[in-house]
Amino acid sequence: MSAAIPYGLCSAVLVGLGLFGLITHPQPLRKILAFNLIGSGVFLLFGVIARRGAAVGFGGDPVPQALVITGLVVAFAGTALAVALLLRLVDETRRGTLRDE
C-alpha cells in the first residue's frame, strides 16, 4: 500500500539520524536519546509493515502492532535502566563522561 511509503522513508532517516547522534555525542544522556530515536525508527518500520497488511476490514495487521506495543514498553524499561546506571555513574565519578581517566 503506497500510502505508508512516506512513513517508511521517515523510519529509514530516523534510524540514520539516531545512529549519527549515538556515535557523535560524547554525553551519555544524548546517546540514550539517540538510541531511543533508533528504536522509534524501527517501530515505525514495523508500523509500515502492519499498514501494508490491512485486510478484512482492519486498518492494519494487528500482530506487528501488538509487537510494537510490547517493544515500546520494553524500550521504556531499557531507557529507565540506562538512566539509572548513568545517574549512579555520575554519583560515583562526579563527572558525566564515559571515558576512563
Added chain:
Amino acid sequence: MSLALNGLTIVAVCAGAFFFLAGTVGLLRFPDALSRLHALTKADNLGLGLVVLGLLFQVGGVFAALKLIGVWLLTLLAAATVSQLLARAARASGPHE
C-alpha cells in the same frame, strides 16, 4: 446541512490554528519567560478551544462531544498549572534570564 457543518468546522479550526500560530510567534519573539507564557496561554485556551468547537460539529453523539470538551478542560488545567509553576520559577530566578 452537512455542508454548513463542514464550513463551520473549517472556519473554527482555521481560527484556532491562527491562535496557535500567534502563540508560537510570541514564544519565539518575546524577550523573557513571563511574556512567552502569556503568549502560550492564548494558544492553549483560545486556540484549542476553537479547534474543539470546530470538531464538535463533526462528531456524532453526546458522549463523544463531552469527551472532546473534557479534553479541552483537562488541557486547560494542565496548561494553567504548568504556567503557574514556570512563572514562579522564572520570578524566583530573577528579572534577567
Added chain:
Amino acid sequence: MALAFDIVLVLLILGVATWTISARDTFAAVVGFIGFGLVLALAWVCLAAPDVALTEAAIGSGLTGGLLVGASARLRRTETTSGETPSISLRLSAGVVCTFISAGLAAIVLELPGKAPTLAPQVAANLAMIGLDNPVTAVLMAYRAVDTLLEVVVLLLVLGGIWSLAPDHLWGGSPGSRHLAGPDGVLPFVAQLLVPVGILVGIHIFWIGSVAPGGEFQGATILAAMWILATMAGLVDMPAVSRRWLRLLLVAGSAVFFAVGFAGFAMAGAFLAYPEAYAKLLILIIEIPLTLSIAATLALLVAGPPERAPQE
C-alpha cells in the same frame, strides 16, 4: 490529499528529530524528544494503529520524557565538565556510514513486494470465539499471550536491576526525595483535582480495550502517571521498596498470569490455552491484576533506585 498531509507530518517528525540530535543544551534535546514522541503518535494514527498511538504518547513520550527531564536536571552540573567535542573526521565518517544505512533501509522500504503478507484474516477468524472486538488486544492477550507474560517478567527484572543500583546503606529504602506539600502550592491543588479524574480515565481506557483502542498497558500508564503526580505533589510518599505489600502488588500480575497459564494445561491442553467458553473470563482474570502490577512497575521505574534509607 492524504499524501500531502503524510509528507508534511513526516517532514515535521524529521525536523524535530534533527533538532533533538543537534541541540546544544541537553535539556532542550530532551524537550525536543518529548515533542517528537507526540508528533510520532500522530503518525501512528495515520498508520491506522490507534492502540500504538496511545502507547507511544503515554509511555514513549510521557513516561520516558518525565524520566529524561529528571535525569537531565540532575546531570546539569556535569554538563560543563565533559568538554570533549567530536572531531570533524569522526562526524564525517559517522555521517557517511549513517547515510549508507538510511539509504539501505529506504531501498528496502521501496522494494517491498506489492502483495503484502498479513495475519489479519487469521486474527479475524477466531476473534468472535475469544469474545474481544479489539484485534490488537486479542493478539496481546490471546494469540501471543506468552509474549505479554514475558514482557511483564522483563519489566520486573529491570525494576530489580534499578533497585540494585542503590548504595548499600540505602538498600530497600524509598525512591526519590520527600516532596513537601506547601499550603499554597499549585501542584497539590492540581493533584487533588486531577488524580481522581485520571484514575477514572485510566480504568476506562483499560476497560474499553476489549472493544475499542485501549488496553491494559495504556490504562496502567495513566494510573502510574497519577501515582507519580501524587508523589510529586507531596500528597503521598513513595513507599520503601522493601515493603511487603508493594512487592506483592508488583508480582501479582505475573503470578496470576503464570497460574492461568499452567491451568491451561489442565483446561485446554497447552500453556496459556483458553477453553472456548471461558476465554473472555480468563482474560479478564489476568488483566485486572496485570494492570495494577504494570501501573506500579511503571511508576517505580520512573521513580528510580532508593535514595532514602528505610525507616526501620
